[in-house]
Every structure is written in C-alpha cells, then in structure tokens.
Amino acid sequence: MKTKVLFLIVGAAVVAGALYAASTYYRSSVQSGPAPGKKIPEELLRTDAPTIGPADAKVTVVEFYDPECEACAAFHPVVKGLQKEFEGKVRFVSRYATFHRNARTAALYTEAAGEQGRYWEMQSKLFEEQDEWGEKHGQGAQPLSQNAVSTLFDKYAAELGLNVDQLKASVNDPKNAARIDRDMRDVEILQVRRTPTFFVNGRQLARLNQQDLRALIREELAK
Amino acid sequence: METVVQEKAVTRSPVNDAIPFIVWLIALASAAGSLFFSEVMDLAPCVLCWYQRIAMYPLVLIVGLGFLTGDKSWKMYSLALVLAGLAIAAYHNLIYYGVIPESLTPCTQGVSCSERQIEWFGFVTIPLMGLASFLALSILLLAYRPNNE
Numbered sequence: 001m002k003t004k005v006l007f008l009i010v011g012a013a014v015v016a017g018a019l020y021a022a023s024t025y026y027r028s029s030v031q032s033g034p035a036p037g038k039k040i041p042e043e044l045l046r047t048d049a050p051t052i053g054p055a056d057a058k059v060t061v062v063e064f065y066d067p068e069c070e071a072c073a074a075f076h077p078v079v080k081g082l083q084k085e086f087e088g089k090v091r092f093v094s095r096y097a098t099f100h101r102n103a104r105t106a107a108l109y110t111e112a113a114g115e116q117g118r119y120w121e122m123q124s125k126l127f128e129e130q131d132e133w134g135e136k137h138g139q140g141a142q143p144l145s146q147n148a149v150s151t152l153f154d155k156y157a158a159e160l161g162l163n164v165d166q167l168k169a170s171v172n173d174p175k176n177a178a179r180i181d182r183d184m185r186d187v188e189i190l191q192v193r194r195t196p197t198f199f200v201n202g203r204q205l206a207r208l209n210q211q212d213l214r215a216l217i218r219e220e221l222a223k
Numbered sequence: 224m225e226t227v228v229q230e231k232a233v234t235r236s237p238v239n240d241a242i243p244f245i246v247w248l249i250a251l252a253s254a255a256g257s258l259f260f261s262e263v264m265d266l267a268p269c270v271l272c273w274y275q276r277i278a279m280y281p282l283v284l285i286v287g288l289g290f291l292t293g294d295k296s297w298k299m300y301s302l303a304l305v306l307a308g309l310a311i312a313a314y315h316n317l318i319y320y321g322v323i324p325e326s327l328t329p330c331t332q333g334v335s336c337s338e339r340q341i342e343w344f345g346f347v348t349i350p351l352m353g354l355a356s357f358l359a360l361s362i363l364l365l366a367y368r369p370n371n372e
Contacts, residue, residue, distance in 0.1 A: 005291065007244055007290075008290070008291065011247065011248050011251065012251065018252075022259055026263055
C-alpha cells in the first residue's frame with residue numbers, strides 16, 4: 001500500500017511538473033513578441049488611435065477592447081491603475097475589437113466623444129454603465145435595440161457635459177466608422193480572438209491578469 | 224491445489240501488474256494535456272472533446288483508487304468509460320479527417336469539431352491524441368488480468 005501511494009505521488013508529481021513546464025514555456029513563447037530590432041507591425045500601432053502617455057515612451061501598451069465585453073469592464077480599473085502607476089513612462093493605446101452586438105455603436109460614441117476631447121471619460125462611462133446597455137444574459141434576456149442603446153448613450157454623453165447634437169453628428173461621420181472597421185481588420189490580421197488583449201511593445205500578454213501585465217511592462221522598461 | 228498455483232504463476236507477470244499504474248498515468252497525462260490546451264493555450268474544447276473529457280477525467284480517480292485499494296471492480300468501471308470514450312474519439316477523428324462530412328455533426332455552435340487547432344510534426348492533432356489515449360487504455364484494460372490475491 002505504501003509503495004502504491006508513493007507510485008501515485010511520484011506519477012502525479014511528474015505529470016504536474018510537466019504541465020507546469022509546458023505552461024511556462026508556452027506563455028513565454030506567446031510573449032516573446034517581435035524579434036529584437038524588428039519593427040512593431042503597423043496593424044498593431046495605428047498613429048491615429050487614442051493614446052495616453054508620452055509619444056516617445058520606451059514602452060507602449062496596446063489594448064484591444066470591446067466596450068460591451070464584461071471582462072474588459074472588469075479589467076478597466078486595473079488599466080486605469082497601471083496608467084497612473086507608470087505615468088510619464090508608458091504610453092497606452094486603445095484599439096477596438098467590437099465582437100458584441102452593440103459594441104460598434106458604443107465604439108462610435110467613444111470616438112465621437114474623443115472629437116470633443118473626452119474619449120477616456122466616455123470609455124470609462126460606458127464601462128461603468130455596461131449593466132444598463134450591454135448584452136444581457138440568462139433566460140428571456142433580450143438585447144437592446146440600436147435605438148434604445150443610442151438613447152442611453154446620448155444620456156451618458158449629456159451627463160458627461162458633452163454637446164449631444166455635435167456628438168450625434170460625429171457618430172454618423174463615416175470617418176469614425178472607417179476607423180473602427182480598420183481596427184476590426186487589424187484584429188483579424190493580428191488574430192486577436194478575445195478581449196481584452198494586450199500587447200506590450202508588440203509582445204502579447206499570454207494570460208489576463210494584473211501581475212502578468214505589470215511584470216511584462218516592467219520587463220520592457222528594464223531593457 | 225497444484226492447478227491453482229499454476230494459474231497464479233501464469234497471471235502473475237510484472238507487465239500485467241504494472242498495467243493499473245500505466246493506465247492511471249495515461250489517464251492523468253491525458254487529463255493534464257487536455258487542460259493545458261484549454262486553460263493555457265485558450266483553445267476552446269469542441270462538443271466532442273467535452274464528451275471525451277467526461278469519459279477520461281473520472282478514470283484518474285477510479286483507476287487510482289482501484290490501484291490503491293486492490294478492489295477488482297475498477298477494471299469493469301474503467302473499461303465502460305474507456306470504450307465509450309474510444310467510440311467518441313473514433314467518431315471525432317472520422318469527422319476531423321473528413322471521412323464523415325461535418326454538416327451532419329452536432330457541432331454547429333461554438334468551436335467546430337473539425338477545426339485544425341494544432342498540428343505537431345505535421346500529423347499530431349488533438350483528436351488524434353484523444354484517440355491514441357483511448358486506444359492505448361482499451362488495449363491495456365482488455366489485456367489486464369486482475370490477480371487473485
């Protein structure tokens with residue numbers, strides 16, 4: 001019996017060790033990113049994407065996000081915290097991956113708010129109010145119509161003190177729609193399959209959590 | 224009396240005795256491997272993969288406990304799961320390699336059961352690994368003769 005227990009323990013330890021080693025190897029290979037000296041692809045870093053932080057920062061964090069994605073909303077305070085923590089050292093770039101039904105409309109409103117200089121406020125506002133306008137889960141849940149969502153977005157814009165008439169004109173501006181569609185093409189090219197997806201100097205974050213993201217930023221800062 | 228001793232001598236072989244542990248190890252490695260694909264590599268399991276997991280995961284406990292306690296029934300319980308898993312794995316591979324057209328399968332939502340997610344060395348795919356595991360387990364279990372201790 002004792003020998004058998006030992007056999008099982010050793011077997012389990014070997015398999016667990018192999019699993020751990022494989023996980024570590026896989027994550028580091030995902031995060032290996034572009035080869036040293038190789039340029040970050042244009043699809044990842046569009047010059048007209050909304051940005052926080054110095055343009056010549058040593059480290060650039062690109063986030064692909066969906067305004068209607070719950071994980072993005074949940075992770076948003078972490079991103080805000082990191083923006084504060086690395087203020088002046090790291091540039092944060094915001095890109096869209098509008099996978100959900102009303103995400104594109106939300107992205108249009110965010111772009112429109114950006115034209116009034118309130119991009120980041122609108123982004124946060126949409127995350128905060130996501131329960132109200134976002135996709136509902138569970139039995140009998142009905143998605144909101146585009147009209148209903150737009151009405152809510154107009155209300156949020158008014159609460160932020162934006163010029164709503166001007167905002168509506170911006171929302172219908174094909175230039176903003178083109179930018180979101182361009183982001184979605186980049187999403188395809190970069191094979192972004194889930195949101196939020198982060199790239200730190202072109203290195204994709206393998207596992208979504210605060211420690212890993214911070215560690216990756218620190219690693220790039222230390223280079 | 225003599226015949227009993229002889230029978231014992233026939234069934235007691237080191238290879239036979241090692242089978243429960245090997246079976247357990249294969250089941251454990253398969254379970255760990257499938258979790259690696261879904262949890263580490265973020266490859267969503269398709270429906271047929273889930274059915275195979277349902278057959279594979281309990282084996283770790285059933286075979287492990289059988290091995291520890293010497294309860295002979297573990298072979299029967301495991302074999303039932305393994306053969307069910309083998310059938311699903313075989314079906315999955317037929318779809319995956321295009322022998323059965325996918326339009327006839329239940330995998331219409333989520334991940335397609337024929338989507339190629341991994342191809343190591345040009346031929347090692349996830350459905351093939353599943354089939355290999357279940358096949359090895361079936362052969363080992365069918366070959367195993369519980370000792371009359």
